[in-house]
Amino acid sequence: MRAFHFPLQNVLDHRERIEELKKKEFALAQQRVSLAEQKLFEIRNEFEHIQVSEGNQRRSGEGIDEMILYQQYKNGLQLKIKDQEFLIKKFQAEAGIKRKALLKAKQDHQAIINLKEKKMQQHKLGVSRETQKFLDDIGQKHFWREKFSREDG
Secondary structure, eight states, X not given: OOOOOOTTHHHHHHHHHHHHHHHHHHHHHHHHHHHHXXXXXXXXXXXXXXXXXXXXXXXXXXXXXXXXXXXXXXXXXXXXXXXXXXXXXXXXXXXXXXXXXXXXXXXXXXXXXXXHHHHHHHHHHHHHHHHHHHHHHXXXXXXXXXXXXXXXX
16 A cells, blocks of 8 residues: 655645644734724723812812813824724734634645545545456456366365
């Protein structure tokens, strides 16, 4: 019996490495999105905290200078929020591209796996046929020996 040899094993290994690389790239892209979303959450929390603090300052009768500082700080936070939202959209778009690249790599890898499985099934069928032919030949030889030994004896 001959051993199974897949002629495209190098291609299969290469595509597997590409798929793993694409998985890592996609995971990093998702991590960037998550970190950006976390930062946005923190900025929004800070903005809300400042609004509450500003309201408390107004009730306690703070001066106009304090109110101007609060407003300037809030304006800066609003700009940060808009910038962070823009970054999130950018990172999400990049993650979408990485996801598509990962899906393509998975499909390419799976196509070679399917081909290997098909070739292995063909190999097994061929080996099975060779084995059956070998067994048939042995049976036939045994039959003729028995027949000739009876005729001679």
